[in-house]
Amino acid sequence: MLKQVEGSRAVAEVVALCRPEVVCAYPITPQTHIVEGLGELVKAGHVENCDYINVESEFAALSVAIGASAAGARAYTATSSQGLLFMAEAVFNAAGMGLPIVMTLGNRAIGAPINIWNDHSDAMSMRDAGWIQLFAENNQEAADLHIQAFRIAEELSCPVMVCVDGFILTHAVEEVDVPTQEQVDAFVPPFEPVQVLDIKAPVSIGTLVGPDAFTEVRYLDHKKQLRAYDVINNVSRAFKKAFGREAGGMIRTYHVDDAKTIIVAMGSVIGTLKDMVDEKREQGQKIGLVSICSFRPFPSKEIQEVLQKAKHIIVLEKSLASGQGGVMSAHVKLSIDKKIPVTTLIAGLGGRPIPKKSLSDFVESMEKGTHGELHFLDLDHAVVERELAAFEQEKGRGR
Amino acid sequence: MMKNTSFNPKGNRTIGNRLQEACECTVQSSKDRCNSLTSGHRACQGCGEALGARWVVDAAMKAAKGKLLVVNATGCLEVFSTPYPETAWQVPWVHSLFGNAPAVATGVAAAMRVKGKGDVRVLAQGGDGSTTDIGFGCLSGMFERNDDVLYVCYDNQAYMNTGVQRSSATPPTASTATTPSMGHEPGNVFGTGKNLPLLAMAHQIPYVATASLSDTRDLEAKVERAMSFSGARYLHVLVPCPLGWGYVPNDTIRLSRLAVQCGLFPLFEAEDGEVTSATKICEPCPVEDYLKPQKRFANLFKGDKKSDKRLAQMQAIADANIRRFDLLGDEENCK
Numbered sequence: 001m002l003k004q005v006e007g008s009r010a011v012a013e014v015v016a017l018c019r020p021e022v023v024c025a026y027p028i029t030p031q032t033h034i035v036e037g038l039g040e041l042v043k044a045g046h047v048e049n050c051d052y053i054n055v056e057s058e059f060a061a062l063s064v065a066i067g068a069s070a071a072g073a074r075a076y077t078a079t080s081s082q083g084l085l086f087m088a089e090a091v092f093n094a095a096g097m098g099l100p101i102v103m104t105l106g107n108r109a110i111g112a113p114i115n116i117w118n119d120h121s122d123a124m125s126m127r128d129a130g131w132i133q134l135f136a137e138n139n140q141e142a143a144d145l146h147i148q149a150f151r152i153a154e155e156l157s158c159p160v161m162v163c164v165d166g167f168i169l170t171h172a173v174e175e176v177d178v179p180t181q182e183q184v185d186a187f188v189p190p191f192e193p194v195q196v197l198d199i200k201a202p203v204s205i206g207t208l209v210g211p212d213a214f215t216e217v218r219y220l221d222h223k224k225q226l227r228a229y230d231v232i233n234n235v236s237r238a239f240k241k242a243f244g245r246e247a248g249g250m251i252r253t254y255h256v257d258d259a260k261t262i263i264v265a266m267g268s269v270i271g272t273l274k275d276m277v278d279e280k281r282e283q284g285q286k287i288g289l290v291s292i293c294s295f296r297p298f299p300s301k302e303i304q305e306v307l308q309k310a311k312h313i314i315v316l317e318k319s320l321a322s323g324q325g326g327v328m329s330a331h332v333k334l335s336i337d338k339k340i341p342v343t344t345l346i347a348g349l350g351g352r353p354i355p356k357k358s359l360s361d362f363v364e365s366m367e368k369g370t371h372g373e374l375h376f377l378d379l380d381h382a383v384v385e386r387e388l389a390a391f392e393q394e395k396g397r398g399r
Numbered sequence: 400m401m402k403n404t405s406f407n408p409k410g411n412r413t414i415g416n417r418l419q420e421a422c423e424c425t426v427q428s429s430k431d432r433c434n435s436l437t438s439g440h441r442a443c444q445g446c447g448e449a450l451g452a453r454w455v456v457d458a459a460m461k462a463a464k465g466k467l468l469v470v471n472a473t474g475c476l477e478v479f480s481t482p483y484p485e486t487a488w489q490v491p492w493v494h495s496l497f498g499n500a501p502a503v504a505t506g507v508a509a510a511m512r513v514k515g516k517g518d519v520r521v522l523a524q525g526g527d528g529s530t531t532d533i534g535f536g537c538l539s540g541m542f543e544r545n546d547d548v549l550y551v552c553y554d555n556q557a558y559m560n561t562g563v564q565r566s567s568a569t570p571p572t573a574s575t576a577t578t579p580s581m582g583h584e585p586g587n588v589f590g591t592g593k594n595l596p597l598l599a600m601a602h603q604i605p606y607v608a609t610a611s612l613s614d615t616r617d618l619e620a621k622v623e624r625a626m627s628f629s630g631a632r633y634l635h636v637l638v639p640c641p642l643g644w645g646y647v648p649n650d651t652i653r654l655s656r657l658a659v660q661c662g663l664f665p666l667f668e669a670e671d672g673e674v675t676s677a678t679k680i681c682e683p684c685p686v687e688d689y690l691k692p693q694k695r696f697a698n699l700f701k702g703d704k705k706s707d708k709r710l711a712q713m714q715a716i717a718d719a720n721i722r723r724f725d726l727l728g729d730e731e732n733c734k
């Protein structure tokens with residue numbers, strides 16, 4: 001049913017339709033509306049057999065989900081930013097234990113300085129934790145990815161993080177097609193755990209593994225991520241068949257076939273980028289766009305294929321590896337022919353808007369070759385110079 | 400709690416008790432005990448924690464009629480019992496992290512509830528470090544929500560698995576790797592640490608108790624009592640550690656008994672935040688008897704004024720416990 005709803009509400013309603021059995025709630029902006037919505041839906045009896053638990057921290061939120069999942073229940077939680085870091089130990093643990101927990105990450109910057117607005121630093125901090133990480137372009141996809149996430153997670157016995165840009169999506173009111181219970185039931189079968197705490201068949205889960213077998217355990221985790229390529233694509237195809245619309249998969253492309261310049265990005269900025277590409281195309285420029293939906297596993301093969309004929313690649317990213325550059329760019333560079341120049345465009349940090357004009361100007365200036373490998377969109381050089389000068393002058397004064 | 404029998408009035412000193420009435424026999428003496436933690440694990444010789452865990456989980460299994468799931472925190476117990484590909488656990492068992500066992504247990508209990516298996520009970524267990532320090536936030540949350548979990552702390556008074564470092568359950572003066580006693584200087588300082596049973600009581604949970612390896616029947620009776628409640632319950636078991644405390648392995652039970660008899664480890668029960676029973680001390684002894692066999696307390700026995708004073712301070716702690724819980728037995732209750 002088409003609804004005019006806030007992104008968080010759409011996610012909450014769709015998660016409820018996926019019949020979670022244990023939902024762990026802890027507030028953090030910009031994710032909070034999602035767990036609030038779920039609390040209301042559970043209380044109102046819209047989710048059968050569901051335990052909604054108010055926990056004391058994000059570490060507990062994911063730990064409760066770990067316990068529930070290990071005991072065979074479908075478990076869900078949501079967080080953002082500091083919350084994700086606070087549960088970091090459990091994030092790795094859930095993946096190591098192969099528990100198919102689904103978690104929404106309302107993407108937000110990490111402090112200090114404390115900042116509640118959107119970027120992707122939180123998701124990037126957990127990129128090697130063993131979770132599948134899917135990024136939504138808009139609220140419809142945010143909703144749809146959750147339906148897919150439970151199926152992917154349970155098929156692989158691997159946790160899935162659905163990344164939804166904070167505020168830009170979580171708080172935006174848009175039209176979203178929220179499916180019916182029957183549709184979702186037909187798509188997400190009941191959870192059948194691979195290994196479970198069972199009084200009839202006692203097993204020890206989460207045991208100590210020494211040097212003799214640890215490499216093998218990690219190798220199998222890697223294999224699982226590799227297997228996820230097929231599962232993610234298959235689930236996305238099945239979704240299209242069942243629901244009649246595109247969502248998920250590894251990547252999506254926009255006008256890449258003849259493109260000389262290709263921009264790679266993920267999340268909600270894709271909308272702005274599409275508009276920009278349309279404009280440039282009207283002016284006769286051969287520019288295209290790749291939207292990464294699955295950051296983990298990383299779509300190296302797909303990226304290599306679509307980017308091989310490009311003359312220039314711009315990787316727009318909402319996170320920064322200080323002292324190094326872009327996180328996603330490093331992944332892209334590893335996937336492609338070394339001869340194609342890649343420019344990292346850091347944009348949208350801590351909620352800084354990414355105006356189409358700035359993007360357009362950047363592309364134009366890049367084609368003139370005025371940029372190095374790393375560029376910060378709309379960086380206020382005056383502020384930077386002033387701060388650097390002040391730092392030099394004030395050195396040692398605070399002692 | 401425990402019903403006094405004229406046959407063995409001082410608590411049972413053996414786990415056998417086969418001469419007693421069937422109803423008074425320990426779970427451990429029964430051939431039907433589930434032997435939850437079976438042989439072959441890698442605990443040190445004389446490990447109090449290994450013994451305590453088996454007694455507790457066996458008793459809980461009996462009370463739950465075999466329908467029990469166990470959650471374990473990181474620590475000696477987890478490490479020595481499950482080196483892959485082996486496991487010493489005969490019960491369904493899960494380990495996740497050092498500081499989250501209570502929360503994992505909450506999740507397991509929630510799963511049982513939503514699956515309509517409310518008769519399957521959940522026991523979470525961890526060492527003093529995981530309970531009083533790193534996992535305290537999760538434990539407090541589990542208590543506060545009154546989740547249906549029995550949490551058992553095996554208190555060996557330090558972080559043993561990592562090599563005997565101080566925890567907030569380490570007693571004053573005890574030498575540990577991070578509070579080393581040097582020369583005549585004591586180890587851990589006075590005036591620090593926390594009392595978890597009292598903190599648990601402050602959460603007004605249905606049941607809190609302390610237990611010692613020196614009284615199997617009392618320990619088992621407390622597990623059984625704990626299992627008769629639903630909601631959050633807490634059991635704190637003193638488990639001597641020969642390696643960390645510095646004593647000969649065959650002294651584990653003797654030290655457990657002396658800890659109780661000197662008053663440093665009071666045995667009591669509390670319901671809804673109120674003390675309901677305390678085990679009387681019938682053979683009182685000075686703290687010296689308990690402390691002297693342990694190398695970690697060697698600084699108390701240097702024979703100088705300072706160490707005499709510290710020993711007196713330790714005695715004062717025991718005396719305060721004895722007053723607070725009214726522990727001294729008289730002829731009536733020590734028959």
Ligand SMILES: Cc1ncc(C[n+]2csc(CCOP(=O)(O)OP(=O)(O)O)c2C)c(N)n1
Nearest residue numbers: 474475497526527528529557558559560561
């Ligand atoms: C987050 C985290 N910090 C530290 C450790 C290291 N560590 C593992 S077991 C342990 C000590 C456990 O002490 P305690 O809980 O008292 O149990 P014991 O080994 O004494 O039975 C420590 C410090 C860890 N595994 N995880």
Ligand code: SF4
Nearest residue numbers: 442443446475640642
């Ligand atoms: S160090 Fe102590 S607690 Fe750990 S196994 Fe040895 S005796 Fe048991």
Ligand SMILES: [Mg+2]
Nearest residue numbers: 526527557559
């Ligand atoms: Mg300990």
